[in-house]
Amino acid sequence: MKLLRLAKIIYVTLRFGLEEFILGHERFRWLRPLVMVALFWRPLDEPRAVRLRQALEALGPIFVKFGQVLSTRRDLIPADIADELARLQDRVPPFAPEIALAAIEKAYGKPAGEVFAEFDPVPVASASVAQVHFARLKDGREAAVKILRPAIAHVIAHDVALLYAGASLVESLWEDGKRLRPREVVAEFEKHLEDELDLMREAANGSQLRRNFQDSDLLLVPEIYWDWCHTSVMVMERMAGTPISQVDALRAQGIDIPKLAREGVTIFFTQVFRDGFFHADMHPGNILVSPDGRYIALDFGIMSTLTDSDKNYLAQNFLAFFKRDYKRVALAHIESGWAPPQTRVDEFEAAIRAVCEPIFDRPLKEISFGRFLLRLFQTSRRFGVVIQPQLVMLQKTFLNIEGLGRQLDPDLDLWQTALPFLDRWMNEQLGWRGLIRTIKTEAPQWGTLLPQLPRLVHRALSHAGDSEVQQLREELRARDARERRWMMVIAVLLALVLLGQLLPWLSLLLPESY
Incomplete structure (x- = not known):
């Protein structure tokens, strides 16, 4: 089956003429005449961006998600491709209405007409893993119903198997393969995909995020209607808002766009550092803006968590980075074990400074994050920095946030927006407030543990x-x-x-x- 899936990938690549992206390179241009003669049979009437989007749709959910991430990176890809890939965010071809109705009947054991007072069989949004329909509950509440695509787990399983095979090849054939830990990265991606295929788990994620921002004036999260949730069907509050990608429409409504961009950065850092629980799929198709200017989060299939040690390490790195304390950044990498212990701090510090200095004090529109990431990768390879799979989703989300910020306000200063938040968070964690909060949190456990300490020590020694x-x-x-x-x-x-x-x-x- 893996070979059949691989054959399909090769066929789709050739069918839509995607080899054009490789043959455009100077090294391979001499192959273009041979390819044109060999593949004379295929019609290529559509522009390259349309063909790329169609190919990703044909290949399935993992490739669609790849296109979703790319669509936010207008600094890395041409505008025509970015515009076309943006259609993957919520306009993937839907499955037929009768399939949606059959899925509801299978989940509840009765037809949609007996479950809902009204159900619209025409979807309002269709993504790579599921699609959404509007409905009204028997008690009159307006709802959004999310339904998994049929047989999607089978397709994803084959794609993940191919990713593992590709990761093994990278490890064995590329000198940097083991340092990049590609199989661990694929395993992390697989875990999140499995979570996304269980809508009960997604409902729980949404409920947790709503609780975290219950009293927030920055972010709205729909209520989950648990009595109607199933592993393949999820029902939640219907939210009214404007897609965040429609910047002109938001501006016409009187929304302060620069303020909206700054608040997006604040929401991201709040989720990461305050809660250690963040939305890891924040592309524009998953975000609306309410009439009063607040963000509305949708689609909670891919959430990620961080441990306290991860949060503290990241906060120290971000804070040192924003303050241009490159020695502290180098030491944090070595102390955490990300860089080898024998690494010379002064050399590592100088290399980080050379990468980071050119991008400071500039708005997003003047920063080439593609060039920045390339140089950062080269530096990490030189010093043997080990890739951390548990932070892959955070890196992906940060790219999404940066791309969204660039789309909203190219003049946004990402560093100055984030620095006050990190300063405040570090003071709360490491200052006297953090000490008092830790004591309050741990006191009940200490009170329970201390009387048991002699017995626990004896047991530990005995075993x-x-x-x-x-x-x-x-x-x-x-x-x-x-x-x-x-x-x-x-x-x-x-x-x-x-x-x-x-x-x-x-x-x-x-x-x-x-």
Whole structure:
């Protein structure tokens, strides 16, 4: 089956003329006449951007997601391709209405007419994994119903298998392969794809995000209607808003676009550093803007989490980076184990400075993040920096946020917008407020743990398999045995001495005949 899927990928690539993107390179132009003769049979009437979008749609959800990410990077790809790939965000060809109705009947055991007061079989949005229909519940509430695409898990499984095969080739054939840890990256991507295929899990993600921003004046999250949720169907509150990609429409409504861009950065850093739980698929198709100028988050299939250690490490790096403290950035990489311990701090610091200095104090429109990322990659390769798979989704989301900010306000200063938030967050975490909050949080656990500490230590020592602990236990037993022997000897000697002192008195008490 893998070979059949690989054959399809090759066929689609040739069918839509995607080899054009490779043959356009100077090294391969000599192959163009040969390819044109060999593939004379295919019609290529559409522009290259349309053909690329059609090819990604034909190849399935993983490739569509790749196109979604690319669509936000107008600094990396030509405008015609970015405009066309933007159609992948919520205008993937939908599946037939009868399939949607059949999916609802299978999930609930009864037809849509008995589940909802009204159900529109024509979808309002269609994405790579699912599509959305509007409905009205029996109690009158307006709802949005998300339905998984049929047999989508089967297609994704084959694509992920091919990604693993490609990752193995990268590791074995490329000198940087093991450092990049491609198989771990694919595993991280696979985990998030599996989460996206379970709509009950997506509903739980949405509920958590709504709770995190319950009283926020920056972000709105729809309510999940749990009584109507299923692994293949999710029902939530219907939200009214304007797609964030329609900047002219937002401006006509009186929305402050620069303020909207700044608040998007704040929302991102709040999710990452305050909550450690963030929306990892924030392309424009998943975001609306309410009439009062607040963000509306949709589609919670791909969320990601960070541990406290990850958050602290990232915050220190971001803060040092924004303050141009490149030595601190270098030390953080070495202390965390991302860079080898023998790395020379001064050399690493100088290399990071050479990459980062050119992009500071510039608005987004003047920064080539493509060139910046390329130089950053070259630097990491030179110093043996290990790629962290658990942060792949964060890196992807950061690119989405940066692309969205560029689309909203090219004059946005990303660094100055983020710095006050990080300063405040670090003060709260490391200052006296953070200490008090930690004590309040941990006090109940300490109160429970302290009385149990002797028993827990004894249990740990009793069950420890560590050789040093085992050796210590044996030494303690031997010492105890020696001490017991000496105590016995001393006790016997004391007893003899005492008996010698008592014998004269005992002789007076005993009868003469005895």
